[in-house]
Amino acid sequence: MEADDTVVAQAGRWILYSSGEWEFKMDTFRQGRCLRMSDLKCLVDLKLKVKEIFKMEKRTVFVELSYMFEDKLAVLRGIEEGPTQIKDDWQFRSFKSLSLGDKSVNLFVCFRETDGTIVGREEEKLGSLQSCDDSRLERGSSSRGFGEVGYFGGLMSAVVERAKTVDEDKGRGSKRTVSDIWEINDEDLVRHVEEVEAALLGEDGKQSEINDDILLEHVQAVELQLFGGRELEAGKNLFDGQDKGTDSCKDDEDISDGSSVYSQNSGEEDGDFDGDKIEDMGNKGDSKTAEKGEDSGDDDFIEHPPSNRNKGKEVVVWGAGNLFKGNAKRALEDAAKIGITIDEVYGYADLEPMFADEEMNKKAAHVDLTKEDDNMFSKHATSKVVAALLRANYANAYCGPRARDLLECILTEHNVRVSYWKAWKVKELAVVTAQGIDESSYALLPVYLHVLKLANPGTVYKLETSIPEVYPKAHHGFCLVHIRRNVKAKYLKKGGLPSLVWRAGSMYRKKDFDDEYDRIKQRNVRCWEFLEGIGVENWSRAYFEGERYNLMSSNIAESLNKALLPARGSPVLALIEFIRKMLGRWFETRRKRIARTVGDNPIAVERELLKRFKGGLGMAVLAVGRWDFEVKPKEGGHFHVSLEKRTCSSLEFQKLNLPCTHAMAAAHKRRFEYKLLVGDMHKIKMWQPTVEGAILPVQDLAEVEVPEDIRVMCLMPPQTKRPPERPPKLRIH
DNA sequence: CGGGGTAACGACGATAAGAA
DNA sequence: TTCTTATCGTCGTTACCCCG
Numbered sequence: 047m048e049a050d051d052t053v054v055a056q057a058g059r060w061i062l063y064s065s066g067e068w069e070f071k072m073d074t075f076r077q078g079r080c081l082r083m084s085d086l087k088c089l090v091d092l093k094l095k096v097k098e099i100f101k102m103e104k105r106t107v108f109v110e111l112s113y114m115f116e117d118k119l120a121v122l123r124g125i126e127e128g129p130t131q132i133k134d135d136w137q138f139r140s141f142k143s144l145s146l147g148d149k150s151v152n153l154f155v156c157f158r159e160t161d162g163t164i165v166g167r168e169e170e171k172l173g174s175l176q177s178c179d180d181s182r183l184e185r186g187s188s189s190r191g192f193g194e195v196g197y198f199g200g201l202m203s204a205v206v207e208r209a210k211t212v213d214e215d216k217g218r219g220s221k222r223t224v225s226d227i228w229e230i231n232d233e234d235l236v237r238h239v240e241e242v243e244a245a246l247l248g249e250d251g252k253q254s255e256i257n258d259d260i261l262l263e264h265v266q267a268v269e270l271q272l273f274g275g276r277e278l279e280a281g282k283n284l285f286d287g288q289d290k291g292t293d294s295c296k297d298d299e300d301i302s303d304g305s306s307v308y309s310q311n312s313g314e315e316d317g318d319f320d321g322d323k324i325e326d327m328g329n330k331g332d333s334k335t336a337e338k339g340e341d342s343g344d345d346d347f348i349e350h351p352p353s354n355r356n357k358g359k360e361v362v363v364w365g366a367g368n369l370f371k372g373n374a375k376r377a378l379e380d381a382a383k384i385g386i387t388i389d390e391v392y393g394y395a396d397l398e399p400m401f402a403d404e405e406m407n408k409k410a411a412h413v414d415l416t417k418e419d420d421n422m423f424s425k426h427a428t429s430k431v432v433a434a435l436l437r438a439n440y441a442n443a444y445c446g447p448r449a450r451d452l453l454e455c456i457l458t459e460h461n462v463r464v465s466y467w468k469a470w471k472v473k474e475l476a477v478v479t480a481q482g483i484d485e486s487s488y489a490l491l492p493v494y495l496h497v498l499k500l501a502n503p504g505t506v507y508k509l510e511t512s513i514p515e516v517y518p519k520a521h522h523g524f525c526l527v528h529i530r531r532n533v534k535a536k537y538l539k540k541g542g543l544p545s546l547v548w549r550a551g552s553m554y555r556k557k558d559f560d561d562e563y564d565r566i567k568q569r570n571v572r573c574w575e576f577l578e579g580i581g582v583e584n585w586s587r588a589y590f591e592g593e594r595y596n597l598m599s600s601n602i603a604e605s606l607n608k609a610l611l612p613a614r615g616s617p618v619l620a621l622i623e624f625i626r627k628m629l630g631r632w633f634e635t636r637r638k639r640i641a642r643t644v645g646d647n648p649i650a651v652e653r654e655l656l657k658r659f660k661g662g663l664g665m666a667v668l669a670v671g672r673w674d675f676e677v678k679p680k681e682g683g684h685f686h687v688s689l690e691k692r693t694c695s696s697l698e699f700q701k702l703n704l705p706c707t708h709a710m711a712a713a714h715k716r717r718f719e720y721k722l723l724v725g726d727m728h729k730i731k732m733w734q735p736t737v738e739g740a741i742l743p744v745q746d747l748a749e750v751e752v753p754e755d756i757r758v759m760c761l762m763p764p765q766t767k768r769p770p771e772r773p774p775k776l777r778i779h
Numbered sequence: 780c781g782g783g784g785t786a787a788c789g790a791c792g793a794t795a796a797g798a799a
Numbered sequence: 800t801t802c803t804t805a806t807c808g809t810c811g812t813t814a815c816c817c818c819g
Contacts (some may be wrong), residue, residue, distance in 0.1 A: 782818090782819095786816100790812105792810095794805100794806085796803100
C-alpha cells in the first residue's frame with residue numbers, strides 16, 4: 047500500500063501537432079514531483095497539493111490538470127491519444143481510480159497566471175528550431191518512464207519531421223488539427239482564427255458584412271462575459287489588440303506568414319493570449335456557426351450555451367456532429383475550394399479514433415463548409431461524437447462514470463442536453479472505443495499472450511477454442527458457509543437448523559456426522575432432502591474424499607470472482623490485463639508477508655495452533671506407549687493419539703494435518719515441539735515457491751516483434767448473445 | 780435506412796416495516 | 800437490537816415506433 051497511491055506530476059504545457067499528436071512540453075527547470083492520491087478527496091485538494099509540491103502557493107496562479115491514459119489497444123491500432131483534462135470532481139475521481147489502478151498514468155500540470163500567461167514559459171522560448179529540439183531532447187532524457195521510448199519517442203521524430211516541413215506546407219491547405227480546445231497552443235489558435243476569417247471572407251465577398259456583424263456580436267458577448275463590462279472594442283480590433291498575429295487576418299499572404307512563424311512566435315507575443323484562447327475559440331466557432339446558420343437559414347443548431355466556459359468543446363461537438371451529414375465528395379471539393387479542412391476548425395483529430403474504419407473516416411474527413419443543406423445544422427450531437435469526447439474516461443471501464451452521471455456531465459461539460467438513453471449509448475460506445483470491442487480484443491489475444499510470455503519467461507499459455515473438462519480430478523466441494531446460508535434462507539421456520547447443519551458438516555468422524563444428520567432429518571425432512579441432494583460427500587468433512595483444510599484460505603475461485611467484478615464486461619484482453627496486474631499485486635503482498643513471518647508456519651496456522659493448545663489444556667493425558675497416548679477431555683470421551691503417525695481417533699488430526707486439541711495435550715505432556723506436528727502443506731516453505739516469481743508487465747505491444755504465425759492467428763470471440771435484461775453484477779456464473 | 784425517443788421489463792439496491 | 804421481509808425507486812437493456 048505504501049507507494050501504491052503515488053502519482054507523478056509534471057509541470058509544463060500541451061502542444062498539439064498537426065498530425066494530431068500531443069506532446070507535453072515539460073518545464074525544463076521544474077522536475078516532476080510525486081504526490082499521494084489517497085489523501086485527496088476532491089479536485090480542490092488536488093490543486094492545492096499540486097501548488098504545494100511545486101512551491102506555487104504564493105503566486106496567484108491557476109492550475110490546469112490533465113492526464114493521458116495509456117490505451118494499449120489504441121496504440122496497437124495506430125491511434126493517437128489525446129490528454130484528458132481534470133476539470134471537475136467527477137473527472138478527478140476518474141483520474142484517481144485510474145491512477146490507482148495504473149501506475150503509468152501521470153498527472154500533467156499547467157500553471158497559468160490569472161491573466162492567462164503560462165507560468166514558466168520564459169524558460170522555454172522556442173526561438174529556433176534548434177532550441178526546440180534541445181528542450182525536447184532534454185525533456186526526453188530527463189523524464190522517467192516512457193521518456194525515450196514509447197509514444198513520446200515516436201512523437202519526437204514526428205515533431206522534427208514536421209518542423210522541417212512546416213514552412214513548405216503552410217499554404218492555405220495546411221493541415222492543422224485542433225482538438226481539445228482548451229489546450230490548443232497559441233500559434234494554433236492564431237492561425238486558426240486567421241484561417242477561419244480568411245475562409246469566410248475570401249470565399250464570398252458579399253458575406254463579409256454579415257460576417258463582421260455576427261463576429262462583432264459574438265466577440266462582444268464573449269467580451270462581456272470575460273471582462274465583466276470593461277469597455278468594448280470593436281470586434282476585429284479586439285483581436286488586433288490581443289495578438290498581432292491576427293491583424294493580418296483578412297490577408298492571404300499574411301496568413302502564410304502567420305503560419306510560418308508557427309514555431310517561432312510562441313515566446314513572447316502570445317503570452318497574454320493564453321487565458322483567452324478557450325473563450326476566443328468558442329467565440330470563433332460560434333460566430334462561424336452562426337454565420338453558417340445565416341447561410342442556410344437555419345440557426346438553431348444547438349442552444350446557445352449559458353456560459354462561455356465550455357464553448358470550445360461545444361463547438362467541437364457541433365462541428366463533429368455534422369461531420370456525418372455532409373456529402374463527402376462535394377464537401378471535399380468545396381473544402382478544397384476554400385482551402386480549409388474540417389480538422390483545422392473542429393477538432394477532427396479528437397474524433398478520429400472513433401472511426402477506425404475507412405468508410406467512416408472518409409465521411410468524417412471533410413465537411414462541406416459552404417453547403418446550403420439543412421442537414422448540416424442538425425441539432426444533435428450524436429452519441430458517437432459525445433462518446434469520442436468522453437472516451438478517455440473509459441480507459442478502465444470499471445471506473446468510468448455511469449450512464450446516469452453522464453447526463454449531468456455532458457450538460458456541464460459540453461452544454462448538450464441528452465436523454466438517459468443517449469447517455470447510455472454514449473457510455474457503451476466510449477467503452478468500446480476505449481477498450482476495443484470483443485472481436486479486436488480476441489484477435490489481439492494471441493499477440494498479447496506472446497508478449498506476456500516474453501515479459502515473463504516460463505509463462506505457459508494454451509489457447510483452447512473449446513473448453514475441455516478442466517481439472518477432472520478436482521473435487522467439487524461446497525463451502526459449508528454457503529450451505530448453511532442456504533439452509534438458513536430456505537428452512538428458517540425450524541429454528542436451529544443452520545447450526546445443526548454447521549455442526550454436522552464440521553464433524554470429523556462419520557459416526558458423529560451420522561448422528562447429527564439424523565437429527566436434521568428428524569427436525570426437517572425437506573431440509574434433509576435438500577442436503578441429500580447436494581450429496582454428503584460434497585459438504586461434510588467426514589465423508590469428503592479429498593483433503594479439506596479448516597483454514598479459511600480464501601477460496602481462490604471465490605476470491606477471483608470477487609476481485610474480477612470490476613473488470614467484468616470488459617473485453618477479454620482488458621480482463622486478462624486486469625488479472626495480471628491483480629495477481630502481481632497479490633503475489634507481492636504475499637511475498638512481503640512471508641518475508642515478515644518468523645518460523646515455518648504462516649501466522650494463520652500459528653493462530654490455529656494456539657487455539658488448539660488452549661483447548662488442550664486441562665485434559666487428562668495417559669501415556670500408553672512411547673508415542674501413543676490416551677487423552678480424556680473434561681467433557682467426556684477418550685481419544686487415542688499417536689504422535690508418531692500423527693493421528694487421533696477424533697480424526698481431526700489426520701484430516702486437517704494440524705494437531706487437534708488432544709494431540710496438543712499429548713504433545714504438551716511429552717514436551718514435544720508441537721510445531722513439528724503441522725503437516726507440510728501448511729508450511730511456508732510449501733507455499734513460498736508458488737508466489738516466488740514476479741509477474742512482470744508486458745512490453746508495449748507496438749514495440750515487440752511478433753512472429754508471423756502468431757500474428758496471423760485469428761481468434762473470434764465465442765458466439766454469445768447478451769441475454770436480455772440487465773446483466774447480474776454480483777457473480778460470474 | 781439510420782438514428783433517436785418512449786415504454787416496458789427485470790435485476791438491483793435502499794429503505795421501511797415487521798418479527799425474533 | 801438484529802435479522803427478515805416487503806416494497807418501491809433506480810438502473811440497464813431491449814423492442815418498437817417515429818422522423819428526417
